[in-house]
Amino acid sequence: MSIVVRTITNDEFDSWVRRSVLGFTGHASDELLRVARSGAEMDRTFGAFDGDDIVGTTTTRTSAITVPGGSVKMGFVDDVAVLSTHRRQGILTRMMRTQLEQMRERGEPLSALTASESLIYERFGYGIATWYHQWKIDRRHTAMNTHPKGGGRVQFISADAAREEWPRLHANVRKNRVGMVHYDTAYWRSVLWDAEYQRDGATEFFHVAYMRGDRVSGLCTYRRRERAIMVFFLLGEDAEIEAELWQYCFGIDLILEIQAWPRATDDPLVWRLEDPRRLEMILMDHMWLRLVDVREALSERGYADPASLTFRVHDKFCPWNDGTYLLEASEDGAECSRTNSAPQIELGASDLAAAYLGGVTFSTLARAGRVTEHAPCSLAKADRMFRTERQPWSLEL
Ligand SMILES: CC(C)(COP(=O)(O)OP(=O)(O)OC[C@H]1O[C@@H](n2cnc3c(N)ncnc32)[C@H](O)[C@@H]1OP(=O)(O)O)[C@@H](O)C(=O)NCCC(=O)NCCS
CATH class of the missing domain: 3.30.1050.10 (SCP2 sterol-binding domain)
Incomplete structure (x- = not known):
């Protein structure tokens, strides 16, 4: 088998997306093709070709990460997949090498990714740099012992407003939080896209903003499935604001359970709870x-x-x-x-x-x-x- 690893052309992009999704045992919709194309960096989108057939995919998003004292350029690896017909023949290894060499040529000192399995990436020199907790709590046990003093109010905002406000708030908070990653407009478009197939039986997103005066100082984006809410993103300019947003989540009538991820392993919320053992936490590796x-x-x-x-x-x-x-x-x-x-x-x-x-x-x-x-x-x-x-x-x- 002779495999060629190279960046793809514009014309090859749709088949590249289809093959990437197939590598995860899925089918790509036309809507996905459209959204994926709008943020694609073709000169960083790699295919492994068996003849004309794309059998492996990976891409690098141009990014940066907050480190102590500043921000460092970073290549973020995504959409890694090799078709099940071609696995364990060294295709990922070849794609990784090509990708890392390109980052080196571009002067990016760091690379990062999230892993579908924790057995894959150490051999390529990646290590677990951040962890997160996945939370679950019964709403009846969410009383707090210290009451937050955010000094503002919570209000619903539209999906369009959330698309405007999330990048702004995130960029602001990121400056001082080690580990946070720069996201471009395409990234925000795709994470807040909210397509039917992403919901897995849950509602569309609800977005609430924490307002200090006229300014958005915190945001929370969640869905509801049956009697539970699932908090996807919750971020505030300080801990008091985040605690106010949690208090909002804990106060939604008819809801029995609150689930959330990815929460920091040193998130102070657990210390605010009167009954901290009720907060169930599962530890997961996050950024490699x-x-x-x-x-x-x-x-x-x-x-x-x-x-x-x-x-x-x-x-x-x-x-x-x-x-x-x-x-x-x-x-x-x-x-x-x-x-x-x-x-x-x-x-x-x-x-x-x-x-x-x-x-x-x-x-x-x-x-x-x-x-x-x-x-x-x-x-x-x-x-x-x-x-x-x-x-x-x-x-x-
Ligand atoms: C993970 C995946 C990309 C690996 O591709 P691949 O071309 O088979 O990988 P390689 O042949 O280059 O494997 C390199 C080494 O990693 C090991 N490896 C690769 N994937 C592994 C896995 N999932 N679990 C354990 N070991 C794995 C191989 O056994 C091989 O080890 P060796 O060098 O000791 O022989 C492919 O299995 C895949 O597409 N999986 C489904 C989608 C997915 O999980 N993508 C990753 C998203 S983060």
């Missing part, structure tokens, strides 16, 4: 991150502790990263360069990616047998440097 360029990625984030660290990274899949580095962090920024000095810690590319946003410490990874300490106290030093104030989190990916 990869350092496409170790030197750039580490130079572009800020550090909690001014210190220097030498470390050895093993990176078979992106061999240009493989080697030993010196990371020097100061109040004014950070510099990461190659070094001949002995490494203080040693780790794989996916472990460095998992620790990059501060979502897990190097010490924890060492206790899991994944990171090696060569010089005393180096793990503790690395932990202090990479620490972030809150758990990294993103609303949706």
